[in-house]
Amino acid sequence: MSFAEENYLYIVAGICERRDDKFFNSAVLISPNGNIEIYRKAHLFYEEKMWFSPGDTPFSVYNVKKARIGIMICYDWFFPEAIRVLSLKDFRLYVTLPI
16 A cells, blocks of 8 residues: 555555455555545356355445546456446546456
8 A cells, every 4th residue: 555655556466365364356445545445356167166256345446536436346347237327437448457
């Protein structure tokens, strides 16, 4: 977080997140003010289901400077409802993280 704060950066990164007894294929958005948002991949693909649980976070839009971004992970882009939800929330750019 201090790197984002010191350099006034927004950082989006993919992580393997453990929450209680579940693992999620997740993305974090770290803001310069130290705020951390988490998105958990909704649509798991093939063998991914062996290790991860489906995400339980909504498709959200975040204000990043003058942009409004939505975050999806890999296979999420294949499902039109993901983009539809982000569109209804007035996103302007989406970030898709591979795997």
